[in-house]
Structure formats: structure tokens, C-alpha cells
Amino acid sequence: MSFKSDEDHIGNTGEVQMDKSQARSMPSFDDSPDRFRSTHPDDRFSGASGVLFEQAMAQTRMAICLSDPHAEDLPIVFANRAFRQLTGYSEEEIIGNNCRFLQGPRTSQEPLEKIRRAIEEEDVVVVEVLNYRKDGTPFWNALHLGPIYDADGRLVYFFGSQWDVSDVRAAREEERIARVMARELSHRMKNMFSVISGIVNITGRTRGIRSEAAEINSRIQALGRAYETTLDDAAEGDIDMGDAIRAILSPYDDGDGRLNLRGDGTRAPFAGISVVGLLLHELAANATKHGAWSQEGGTVSVVWGSSADGNELQIDWLEQGGPPFEAAKIQDGTGTAIMERLVAGGGGSIEREWTDGGLLAKLRIGV
């Protein structure tokens, strides 16, 4: 490619070239303000602020145009380089035309109506409108439009700044879809837990093992509650432990002070939730059978947070006001075995101490 042919390109696609030369430390300014000035001798960007304005116009990546409200059909009289880059049109194709040439088949009427009203009332408006480049590709344009007055308060121009927000809109849309999906998934999963529960109950009844079925079911339901919160903020990737713990223990909370929950806003990754759900359920079931909740006035306090280095989720379970400790009753339960297996599998630990008041269990789970 010869040097000459490069020069020939300057105008439309040559813009990119100018950026490159800029990178080679050759200052390169958009000269459209110059041309504007030469055709509008009355409007001078004079003085120091004028120079600043010119340079800002030339260098900003914000697409900017001015339209003349006193000429027929509100033609664009100035468009900076960013405007030409955004739209793909050359200056000759832009100047003198109403900016509606950016509209296309899928441009909706609603934002256009807002623009019309703003122009009529000399008002400021910001709308998102679907525009089309010269090559026909659509883009979402966040258009800011407003009147510009001269020193005597007369309307001289309409100012328009354009910003391509296609990516922002796509991200917003993706987020919205993700949220809808998460909710739908959450609903279906809760329903699925319910169906599983039904199957277990019905099987237990037909096989004559109803109490076993009930025990299995209480575990399934604890798990279901633990997942309930996770799915509601599934888009986040991790979950608020407080929400999960509250949901898991909600059936045990009579709102009368027998369950006290205290924690910081610790968030933990999704993966640990089934362990936490089942562990808390086992502790609660044991407390109901043998511990603090087996008698009037017994309470359980659950305190959670993360370790100083943030690598460990810590949950303390403290029973108070329970019956005297009877080792035999607690040690042999299958629940205890399940707890230890679960925690060990997750690389965590559970320490249990019995005091006169009841059990203190310290769960430590790596996150």
C-alpha cells in the first residue's frame, strides 16, 4: 500500500489512521471545529474558553452535533469526529441534514416523540434510541439533547451528544434474563423438593416405615430451605449466609426468643450450602429431641461470621437452659455420624462441648 493511497482515505475511514498517528505522538486534532467556524463567522469560539471548547470537541470520544433551529428542518450544522466515527458517515453526508437519517426500520416511535417534544418546548431530554450506522448496523444511542442559548438568551442551537450504549443494554438484558431464569429455577426446585418429599412420605406409608420416611423428609426439607435462598440470588455466585441460616432454621423459630440469630453479612460460595443446611438441621433436630428445645425455656443461639483471613466460615451453635447432659443419648445418634462425615468431607471441623446449659458446637467450614 502506497503512502499516497493512505492519504486518499482521510475523511471517512481515515479517522482510524489519525488515531494511530496520534499514538506516535503526532498531535492530531479534529479540524471540524475549524470548518464550522469558517462557515459560521458569527459564532466564534473566542478567547481561552473557546480554544478549550474546540479542543474538547475535537478530542472527546463523545459524539457531538449541533443543529440549527432557525433553518428549515433543523439541519445538523456541526458534527465532531467522534460523531462521524460512531455513525460511519462523512461530514458532507451529515452537515445540512436532519439527524433522522440515523433512524431505521426498528427505531421505535416513543423516544422520537420525546425528542420532538423536547425540541418544541426547548427542553433537555435523554433518551435511548435505536439508530443505524451508514453500513446499516444498528446501535443503541443514548442521546442527550438540549437547547443552547446565546448571551441574550436567544435559542441558537440544539446540542446533541450521542453515546453507543449497545453493550450496556445487552448487559442489562442479560442480567434481567438471568434473574428471571433464577426465579423460575428457584420455583421449580422448591416444587421438586416438595415432590420428592411427597414421594418419600407416600413410599414410607405404603412400606410401613413412616417414621423413617419422616426423618428422611425432614433432612430433604432442610436442604430445600437452604437452597431456597441460594437460588434467589443465584446470579451473584455466592450467597448471604445469614439468609440461608435463617431459612434453614425457620421452622424451629417460634418468634418467642427460643432461637437467637446473630451474624455479619458474610457471604459464602454456593457449594457449601448443602453441608451447612444439613448440619444445622441435625443440630436443631437433636436440640428438639434431647437438648435445649426438649424442655420449656431452653434457647439456642447461632452466631456466624468468617475467620480473620476470610478462608473459613464459622458457625457457633450454643444451647442454653437445656436438660443435664447425658452422653449416651447424644453420642449414638445417626445424626452425629452424619455430621462428622459431612464436615470431614468438606475439609472442615466440628467441635462439641457440653456444659450444664447444653451443647456448644463450633462448625468450621473452609470456603
Place this chain on the structure above:
Amino acid sequence: MICDKYAIFLLDDEPLILMDLEFAAEDRDYQVFSASCVKKALDILEKHRDGIDTAVLDVTLQDGETCLPVARWLEKNGIPYVLHSGDLNRQNEKLRELSAPLIAKPASSDDVIKRAIGQIAT
């Protein structure tokens, strides 16, 4: 109460959940009426209008239906009910107006029945 045996109406579009609730109610020796869609629900309720003491309503039903028409019918006829739903977030404005207690799925079917019976004014 004319008789000492409660009659409970159950609405759920998932047959296994419905059956589980039916069993739980029968275990307590209650009389059970059940339906899986709004139309059938209203038919049964009209027919047994004076014989039903309380109800359990699944909120989101098949084919885009919700329990709303059934809930309104029960309210009009002074019959208490509980909502039983896995869909806690997506309830629209109209469902939010319903003042009945909401039981989150999954819940023990026995607890659901107990809560429904608990709504009956004594």
C-alpha cells in the same frame, strides 16, 4: 361446627404433592376434597359450600393459572385458607393482597395441614 370432623379443601397441580397432603389430612381423620385446577376447584367448592372448614391453596398452577379466583371465592364465603407455594418472589400485586398465611414449599405435609386447621376460628 356441626360435626367434630373437619373438612379440608386442597388445591395443587402437582399430583404427588396433592396426594401427600391428602394422606396427611386423612391421617388426622379429616374429610378431604381436592382439585388440581381452578375450574374443578370452584365446582367442588360450589357443591360443598357449607361443608368445608379450611383450605390449602398452591399459588401457581398449570397453564398460567393462579389460585386467586379460588382464594377470592373462599374469602367471599368466609372460609379460611393458607397459601402453599414455592414461588415466593414472583407473586403479582393481586396475590400480595391476599392476607392468608404463606407456607413456603417444601414444608412437611403434616405441618401444612396443621396450619390450615389452625386458621379455623374457634
